[in-house]
Amino acid sequence: MEATELWDKTLNAAIKLPFVRISRNDFLTKELQPYCTPEQIELALGDSPIKVLSKKQIDKIANGCISYHTTIVCATSALSGLPGGWFMAATVPADIAQFYGHVLALIQKLLYLYGWADFRDEKRKLNDEMANTLTLFVGVMMGSRGAIQGINALTKALAGQAVKRIPQIGLTKFGFYNVAKQIGKWIGIKLTKDSFAKGVGKAIPLVGAPVSAALTYWTFKPMATKLKKYLDSQL
Template structure:
């Protein structure tokens, strides 16, 4: 897990055998639902194209994609925080899962609007890295990729497939550990209505930050 300045804490990248399968499922779910779409949940490409058709300009569409996803996670944060302690065991995991699926879709939509191939393995790895914020930048640097530059994708493209899979697993493990580390937020959610407001505010702030990292990690050509 990362500390506040994005540095890796000891042991953060070493999931044991019991966690490995769960981590792989987290990564697969984020890519399949968040990037590709699943059932009624639209994929990143469709969302991006809808915003582009509506606004006519890629950068304006990006702005609106981030704003739309910020509203969506604020709404889910409010809804899952509404019930207080009786519903927390169910609603907190749901809120986190929905947040990261929407975050992955938001990042991938930004990538698509900037002209990146969101079907490529290296772009998908950067989508996942973007979900970690500063921690993703630090992790990519460990593999010689400076996120925020065009060269970053070239570096990742040259890595063996197994190395990209390892990067994805590291991201998945860090996200997986966050599912149980919402302590401060959870304390606020013990009070119905107050908890709803906390959930909405935290989710909205986190999505805006994710949007900024998406714009940084997928620079304009």
């Protein structure tokens, strides 16, 4: 598969997983209850959690989300035992889909916490427009300067509108569709290059599982930390 096609297939496979569809209202209501009154929660849902939470509280909730998804990813041995040439296959392996499913779920949770709108459309699905926005944030998590520049340019272009509405507005209208596709291609190339290292665990009997868990941890945790650091910088 070509790099762009590889990421598109990976993204589509991950989005289909049930746990990837995060309800903004349900998530925020649950996370804010220990800190906020019902009136404050209503304000957060209608506007932004930043209006009612301190920086310390935002950090605590965000770090809790990161720890939860990191633990689940490692426990399920995401990226475990993958053959080095998986990207040549017609379908995306379940472990890869699971890994990026947790990436997408965490992106949504952190963005909701930092004031973004629900990424799901009126049918409670993640459509193509919103998938493109998520692609840019996956790029941020993987250290792409182009993705950071794309998000920064997009928020600047929409300066007159609420940033939290970006997922519902769509990228095509503002000329950022091609940027998302370029980042998708970059991610696909990176997936191809990194896949061999991720498959090493299977080649080592008995040691394979812990090696795979370690590789997963040192892949997922830094990605999550990069996204949180970026969102903190936007406060």
